[in-house]
Amino acid sequence: MTDPNGRPEGQRILVTGGTGLIGSTLCNTLIDRGDTVVGLSRDPERAARTLPRVEWHGWEGERERPPREAFDGVDAVINLAGEPINQRWNDEVRDHIARSRIKATQNLVAKIAALDERPKTLISGSAIGYYGNRGDELLYE
Secondary structure, three states: OEOOOOOEOOOEEEEEOOOOHHHHHHHHHHHHOOOEEEEEEOOHHHHHHHOOOOEEEEOOOOOOOOOHHHHOOOOEEEEOOOOOOOOOOOHHHHHHHHHHHHHHHHHHHHHHHHOOOOOOEEEEOOOOOOOOOOOOOOOOO
16 A cells, blocks of 8 residues: 555664654654654663654664564664764764764664565665765765
8 A cells, every 4th residue: 555645654664873863853753654663772771761652672783783673574774873973072982973883884784685585775874964966076974
Protein backbone atom coordinates (compact mmCIF):
# COMPACT_ATOMS: atom_id res chain seq x y z
CA MET A 1 0.00 0.00 0.00
CA THR A 2 1.06 3.57 -0.60
CA ASP A 3 -0.06 6.84 0.92
CA PRO A 4 -1.57 9.69 -1.17
CA ASN A 5 1.96 10.89 -2.02
CA GLY A 6 3.00 7.50 -3.43
CA ARG A 7 5.22 6.68 -0.44
CA PRO A 8 5.06 3.15 0.98
CA GLU A 9 3.03 3.17 4.18
CA GLY A 10 4.46 2.01 7.45
CA GLN A 11 8.14 1.67 6.66
CA ARG A 12 10.58 0.36 9.27
CA ILE A 13 13.47 2.83 9.51
CA LEU A 14 16.65 2.43 11.53
CA VAL A 15 18.13 5.71 12.81
CA THR A 16 21.54 6.22 14.40
CA GLY A 17 22.07 9.46 16.30
CA GLY A 18 18.37 9.54 17.07
CA THR A 19 18.71 11.43 20.36
CA GLY A 20 20.55 14.37 18.81
CA LEU A 21 19.06 17.68 17.72
CA ILE A 22 18.20 16.55 14.20
CA GLY A 23 17.75 12.86 15.00
CA SER A 24 15.13 13.32 17.72
CA THR A 25 12.99 15.55 15.52
CA LEU A 26 13.41 13.12 12.62
CA CYS A 27 12.39 10.11 14.75
CA ASN A 28 9.24 11.84 15.98
CA THR A 29 8.35 13.01 12.46
CA LEU A 30 8.77 9.51 11.03
CA ILE A 31 6.64 7.97 13.78
CA ASP A 32 3.97 10.65 13.40
CA ARG A 33 3.66 9.85 9.69
CA GLY A 34 3.17 6.14 10.41
CA ASP A 35 6.64 4.63 10.25
CA THR A 36 8.25 2.36 12.85
CA VAL A 37 11.60 3.69 14.06
CA VAL A 38 14.41 1.50 15.35
CA GLY A 39 17.20 3.40 17.10
CA LEU A 40 20.80 2.57 17.91
CA SER A 41 22.27 4.25 20.99
CA ARG A 42 25.22 3.89 23.34
CA ASP A 43 22.69 4.16 26.17
CA PRO A 44 19.39 2.64 25.00
CA GLU A 45 17.72 2.96 28.42
CA ARG A 46 18.35 6.72 28.54
CA ALA A 47 17.34 7.04 24.88
CA ALA A 48 14.06 5.25 25.65
CA ARG A 49 13.26 7.82 28.34
CA THR A 50 13.83 10.60 25.80
CA LEU A 51 12.06 8.94 22.85
CA PRO A 52 9.82 6.16 24.21
CA ARG A 53 8.12 5.48 20.85
CA VAL A 54 11.41 4.26 19.32
CA GLU A 55 12.55 0.61 19.53
CA TRP A 56 16.08 1.02 20.97
CA HIS A 57 19.13 -1.27 20.64
CA GLY A 58 22.54 -0.74 22.22
CA TRP A 59 25.51 0.10 19.99
CA GLU A 60 29.00 1.48 20.60
CA GLY A 61 29.47 2.86 17.09
CA GLU A 62 33.20 3.48 17.28
CA ARG A 63 33.94 0.02 18.72
CA GLU A 64 31.60 -2.50 17.12
CA ARG A 65 29.17 -3.33 14.36
CA PRO A 66 25.51 -2.84 15.23
CA PRO A 67 23.48 -5.84 16.43
CA ARG A 68 21.95 -7.89 13.62
CA GLU A 69 18.50 -7.97 15.20
CA ALA A 70 18.21 -4.19 14.88
CA PHE A 71 18.02 -4.66 11.09
CA ASP A 72 15.12 -7.15 11.08
CA GLY A 73 12.60 -5.93 8.52
CA VAL A 74 14.31 -2.55 8.09
CA ASP A 75 13.52 -0.74 4.83
CA ALA A 76 15.92 2.19 5.27
CA VAL A 77 18.82 3.35 7.45
CA ILE A 78 19.48 6.98 8.35
CA ASN A 79 22.92 7.47 9.90
CA LEU A 80 23.34 10.61 12.02
CA ALA A 81 25.71 9.11 14.60
CA GLY A 82 28.59 11.12 15.98
CA GLU A 83 29.99 13.07 18.89
CA PRO A 84 28.04 16.32 19.40
CA ILE A 85 29.76 19.35 17.90
CA ASN A 86 28.30 21.94 20.28
CA GLN A 87 31.34 22.07 22.56
CA ARG A 88 34.68 23.86 22.73
CA TRP A 89 36.92 22.50 20.02
CA ASN A 90 40.61 21.71 20.33
CA ASP A 91 42.74 19.20 18.43
CA GLU A 92 41.63 16.29 20.65
CA VAL A 93 37.93 17.15 20.37
CA ARG A 94 38.21 17.69 16.62
CA ASP A 95 39.85 14.26 16.21
CA HIS A 96 37.19 12.58 18.35
CA ILE A 97 34.38 14.22 16.38
CA ALA A 98 35.89 12.94 13.14
CA ARG A 99 36.57 9.43 14.50
CA SER A 100 33.08 9.15 15.97
CA ARG A 101 31.57 9.70 12.55
CA ILE A 102 34.05 7.82 10.39
CA LYS A 103 34.39 4.67 12.50
CA ALA A 104 30.67 4.44 13.29
CA THR A 105 29.83 4.77 9.60
CA GLN A 106 32.42 2.14 8.67
CA ASN A 107 30.98 -0.27 11.26
CA LEU A 108 27.43 0.43 10.13
CA VAL A 109 28.21 -0.11 6.44
CA ALA A 110 30.17 -3.28 7.21
CA LYS A 111 27.17 -4.70 9.08
CA ILE A 112 24.78 -3.79 6.25
CA ALA A 113 27.12 -5.42 3.71
CA ALA A 114 27.14 -8.63 5.78
CA LEU A 115 23.33 -8.91 5.98
CA ASP A 116 21.48 -11.47 3.87
CA GLU A 117 18.58 -9.03 3.47
CA ARG A 118 19.81 -5.46 3.22
CA PRO A 119 17.81 -2.26 3.63
CA LYS A 120 16.88 -0.64 0.31
CA THR A 121 18.19 2.79 1.32
CA LEU A 122 21.09 4.23 3.33
CA ILE A 123 21.23 7.96 4.07
CA SER A 124 24.22 9.28 5.98
CA GLY A 125 24.77 12.77 7.35
CA SER A 126 27.57 14.00 9.58
CA ALA A 127 27.03 17.69 10.29
CA ILE A 128 24.41 20.38 10.70
CA GLY A 129 26.05 22.56 8.06
CA TYR A 130 25.94 22.32 4.30
CA TYR A 131 27.90 23.49 1.29
CA GLY A 132 26.33 25.43 -1.52
CA ASN A 133 27.09 24.52 -5.13
CA ARG A 134 30.87 24.80 -5.42
CA GLY A 135 31.25 23.20 -8.84
CA ASP A 136 34.28 20.92 -9.04
CA GLU A 137 35.98 22.43 -5.98
CA LEU A 138 37.14 19.79 -3.47
CA LEU A 139 35.47 20.45 -0.10
CA TYR A 140 36.68 19.42 3.35
CA GLU A 141 34.78 19.26 6.63
